[in-house]
Amino acid sequence: MNSSEFRKSAHELVDWMADYMDNVSSYPVKPDIKPGDIKKLLPGNAPEKAENFDSIFSDFKSKIVPGMTHWQHSQFFAYFPTGASGPSVLADMLSSTMGAQCMIWLTSPAAEELEERMMEWLREMLGLPSDFTGVIQDSSSSSTLVSLLTSREVHSQYAVNQRGFDGTEKFRVYTSSQAHSSVDKAVKIAGLGIDNLVKIKVDENFQMDAHALEKAIEQDIAMELVPLCVISTIGTTSSTAVDPIRDIGEICKKYGCWHHIDASYSGAALLLPEMRWMSEGVEMADSFVFNPHKWMLTNFDCSAYFVKDKDALTKTFSILPEYLKTPEDNLVNNYRDWGIPLGRRFRALKLWFVIRSYGVEGLRQIIKEHIEISRWVKDQIENSDEFELLAPVPLNLICFRYRPKGLKDEDKLNQLNTQLLEGLNKTGEILLTQTKLNDKYTIRFVSGNNNTSLEEVKKGWNKIVSHAKSLKV
Numbered sequence: 001m002n003s004s005e006f007r008k009s010a011h012e013l014v015d016w017m018a019d020y021m022d023n024v025s026s027y028p029v030k031p032d033i034k035p036g037d038i039k040k041l042l043p044g045n046a047p048e049k050a051e052n053f054d055s056i057f058s059d060f061k062s063k064i065v066p067g068m069t070h071w072q073h074s075q076f077f078a079y080f081p082t083g084a085s086g087p088s089v090l091a092d093m094l095s096s097t098m099g100a101q102c103m104i105w106l107t108s109p110a111a112e113e114l115e116e117r118m119m120e121w122l123r124e125m126l127g128l129p130s131d132f133t134g135v136i137q138d139s140s141s142s143s144t145l146v147s148l149l150t151s152r153e154v155h156s157q158y159a160v161n162q163r164g165f166d167g168t169e170k171f172r173v174y175t176s177s178q179a180h181s182s183v184d185k186a187v188k189i190a191g192l193g194i195d196n197l198v199k200i201k202v203d204e205n206f207q208m209d210a211h212a213l214e215k216a217i218e219q220d221i222a223m224e225l226v227p228l229c230v231i232s233t234i235g236t237t238s239s240t241a242v243d244p245i246r247d248i249g250e251i252c253k254k255y256g257c258w259h260h261i262d263a264s265y266s267g268a269a270l271l272l273p274e275m276r277w278m279s280e281g282v283e284m285a286d287s288f289v290f291n292p293h294k295w296m297l298t299n300f301d302c303s304a305y306f307v308k309d310k311d312a313l314t315k316t317f318s319i320l321p322e323y324l325k326t327p328e329d330n331l332v333n334n335y336r337d338w339g340i341p342l343g344r345r346f347r348a349l350k351l352w353f354v355i356r357s358y359g360v361e362g363l364r365q366i367i368k369e370h371i372e373i374s375r376w377v378k379d380q381i382e383n384s385d386e387f388e389l390l391a392p393v394p395l396n397l398i399c400f401r402y403r404p405k406g407l408k409d410e411d412k413l414n415q416l417n418t419q420l421l422e423g424l425n426k427t428g429e430i431l432l433t434q435t436k437l438n439d440k441y442t443i444r445f446v447s448g449n450n451n452t453s454l455e456e457v458k459k460g461w462n463k464i465v466s467h468a469k470s471l472k473v
């Protein structure tokens with residue numbers, strides 16, 4: 001493709017993109033297809049001969065788009081939202097155009113220095129301690145793995161990196177029963193063994209019971225096991241529960257444990273000073289992660305990882321083969337040493353575009369609005385005798401179920417709510433997901449994408465109510 005063909009196609013694509021942003025809510029939010037339906041439309045072999053761009057783009061529109069779930073749809077209330085905003089998409093287009101590789105300073109000096117600056121901006125914006133240093137990772141799952149590996153190396157004085165496990169290590173990792181599955185995954189990958197992940201019970205608000213944590217640590221010590229790391233959560237995936245960060249921090253200090261905070265989704269709400277109660281005690285933590293790619297208008301992927309002891313981080317991951325040595329090694333951050341992959345995308349660019357385009361005030365305003373909008377749903381449920389909240393609502397995620405008057409049987413309620421959720425999702429007009437809280441089938445309703453508005457949320461809620469009433473009890 002030469003540059004004039006590129007120019008012509010790019011204009012066409014950008015027109016399509018702008019139209020998509022305008023019309024995304026006219027698509028079924030989730031496609032009505034079966035596994036294999038899309039693959040069947042695609043030839044079994046790669047084309048031997050070049051195809052023209054128009055036919056590729058036309059297949060994109062006719063075969064791919066109808067098979068997509070539309071995360072920016074105004075009736076998308078599932079999972080956690082993933083941000084996508086104009087400035088963010090445009091920045092990614094530029095970084096793709098340059099084919100930027102940001103593994104060391106020399107391979108993209110401006111990218112490295114912009115990343116340093118963006119991480120300082122974010123640290124300030126979220127009120128994180130000034131002795132934290134940030135780096136962009138691809139995802140929270142990677143950030144949590146990086147944190148766990150660092151804690152392992154600090155504790156073993158870098159011996160596991162050197163000689164592998166010698167069979168005498170008895171490391172234990174603690175997290176709450178509500179923690180994200182990425183914690184389990186990280187424990188497995190780090191070679192610690194899933195049997196050494198201790199799931200601490202939660203209180204009635206689904207927050208880690210700090211007292212139970214301390215007891216578990218003491219029990220382990222009595223059995224000559226080694227408490228390595230506690231992973232706490234600000235905003236659990238099931239219900240945005242907030243663990244007691246300060247209490248956990250103090251326990252970690254007392255027993256010499258690494259403390260990692262997973263604030264993947266809810267971290268963005270720390271933009272609001274009135275939400276900073278969630279991170280009280282964060283200054284005692286060793287590391288912290290949040291995903292601008294969830295609730296901060298930045299399209300996937302962009303995970304902001306902060307660490308207190310940056311030397312421990314780089315000592316864990318640094319590898320310096322001859323072909324990567326540069327004269328500036330001692331003066332700059334070579335981010336290949338701050339995580340798992342060598343090659344890295346230029347993600348700082350989209351943060352720069354997003355933060356400047358909205359301003360911190362603008363971002364704060366959007367998040368505040370999302371929280372206020374969800375209050376409306378919460379009020380509907382609290383004032384209804386047919387629906388009930390199943391968890392506190394600190395942010396914009398509502399956990400609820402339908403409970404018609406007189407229906408008390410838990411199995412029947414679970415069945416009824418499964419039916420409600422599946423029925424709603426089948427319409428293609430709305431998308432919700434579920435979780436289990438205290439064994440109760442729970443419908444999650446979270447509104448926080450680019451097209452969230454009170455009007456759309458009211459529309460969504462009315463669909464839920466009328467569908468519920470149509471079910472036979």
Ligand SMILES: *Cc1c(COP(=O)(O)O)cnc(C)c1O
Binds near residue numbers: 139140141142235262
């Ligand atoms: C979304 C989420 C994760 C996983 O994030 P990825 O960036 O997709 O790896 C981990 N923890 C919590 C609390 C989350 O909400």
